[in-house]
Each structure stands twice: as C-alpha cells, then as structure tokens.
Amino acid sequence: EVVLTQSPATLSLSPGERATLSCRASQSISSYLAWYQQKPGQAPRLLIYDASAGAPGIPARFSGSGSGTDFTLTIASLEPEDFAVYYCQQRSDWPPYTFGPGTKLEMK
Amino acid sequence: QVLLEESGGRVVQPGRSLRLSCTASGFTFRNYAMHWVRQAPGGGLEWMAVTSFDGDNRYYADSVKGRFTISRDNSKNTLFLQMNSLRAGDTAVYYCVRDSGPVSGGVLDYWGQGTLVIVSS
Numbered sequence: 001e002v003v004l005t006q007s008p009a010t011l012s013l014s015p016g017e018r019a020t021l022s023c024r025a026s027q028s029i030s031s032y033l034a035w036y037q038q039k040p041g042q043a044p045r046l047l048i049y050d051a052s053a054g055a056p057g058i059p060a061r062f063s064g065s066g067s068g069t070d071f072t073l074t075i076a077s078l079e080p081e082d083f084a085v086y087y088c089q090q091r092s093d094w095p096p097y098t099f100g101p102g103t104k105l106e107m108k
Numbered sequence: 109q110v111l112l113e114e115s116g117g118r119v120v121q122p123g124r125s126l127r128l129s130c131t132a133s134g135f136t137f138r139n140y141a142m143h144w145v146r147q148a149p150g151g152g153l154e155w156m157a158v159t160s161f162d163g164d165n166r167y168y169a170d171s172v173k174g175r176f177t178i179s180r181d182n183s184k185n186t187l188f189l190q191m192n193s194l195r196a197g198d199t200a201v202y203y204c205v206r207d208s209g210p211v212s213g214g215v216l217d218y219w220g221q222g223t224l225v226i227v228s229s
Contacts, residue, residue: 032214034214034215034216036153036216042221043203043219043220043221043222044153044203044216044219045219046215046216046217046218049208049215049217050215055217087152087153089153089155089214089216090214091213091214091215094167094212094214095155095158095167095168095169096155096169096170097143097155097158097214098155099152099153099154099155100152101152102152102153
C-alpha cells in the first residue's frame, strides 16, 4: 500500500501570502496524484489531478507540481476562502486508493 | 449540475447491518464508476470501495472486504453500500463519490455531502 505523508500538519499564513503544501509518497507514483480541499462541514472538492492538471472551475491561483515521490500544492496568493484542510491522494497503485493525513491551512 | 445525495445513515448497534444509498442526478450515471469514501469524526479520508460503470468490477479496502458490498442500479441512478457486521470503527461520514471515467481511474471529481453512520450500543 502506498503511504502518503503531508507536511506541514498545520500551516499558519495571512491572506495574500503564498502557501506551499507538500505530499510525499512511500514509493514512486509517477504523476498519479490529486489534491482536494475540505472546508468545515463540507465534502472534499477536487482541486488538482495528475499532479498538475486543474479541475474545472478551480481558480488559477491553485497549482500543483511534482512527480515520482514528491509533490507540491501551491496557492499563489491566499484568499480568505482558501483556509481549509488539504488532502493528497494517489491512484497509481490500487486498491486501495490512499490519502494523506491532511494539512490544515489556518489564518494567522 | 452534478448532484449526489446520500441517505441511510443512522445509529446502529455493533454487529448489525445497514444499507446506504446514493441518488445521482445531473449526469449520465451509467457512464461513470462510483466510489464510497468515509471520514471518521475529526479524522482523515479513507477510500472504501469502487464499482465500474456497469457493476461488473468491484474493489474494496481490506478493512471492509467481506463485510461491505458496493452495488448500483443504473435504471434508478442509485449507488448502494451494504454494510454488515458493523464495528465501532466503522463510525464515520460516508461519501458517495463519482469517478471521472467509466472504470476506476481514481480521480474523484464530484462528492456528495455525506451521510453519518454511528455504530454504538
């Protein structure tokens, strides 16, 4: 099973700042990584798939990069609505599809 | 727009069974693989099961294999999760999730709002 680790566990930033979230896989997963955003009381929402492809309707300030075992989600300039929990998920080696433990992006 | 509405969650005693349903609208249900993903209270996301567009291919997480069964009725645009031998550790919000393709590609592009299952005596 592919284990995903995310860092940091919590990231405290202010609106307008740049956010960089990391996800590392226990083995190479090529580019088969997605990122999801979850706000309190809501379902997750797909942001990025295949490491760098933006899901429809996702603002351009969200971007993804990486391949192999190391991946990054970048939010170029934080908006107030971006403060949430972010999960990475792999689809390279399944079943099972696995998720990382999440990074909580909180407002400083 | 794509809409997924789960139902069936409730408080159930350990060892009992429960069936969750998910009604889909806003897209051609029979053309997409569908998943169940759960989230324990305060916890992260855990993938449970997937069915291909036609129901012929189904896969499960080891934690539920042999206890849970995913199925679908394409004539009614409905996805099901039959959960047997429930345990306290199955307590979670269960999400119905659409895959981006007809077979399980693993890109989870639309999520329902979830239904809460509490396993407790």
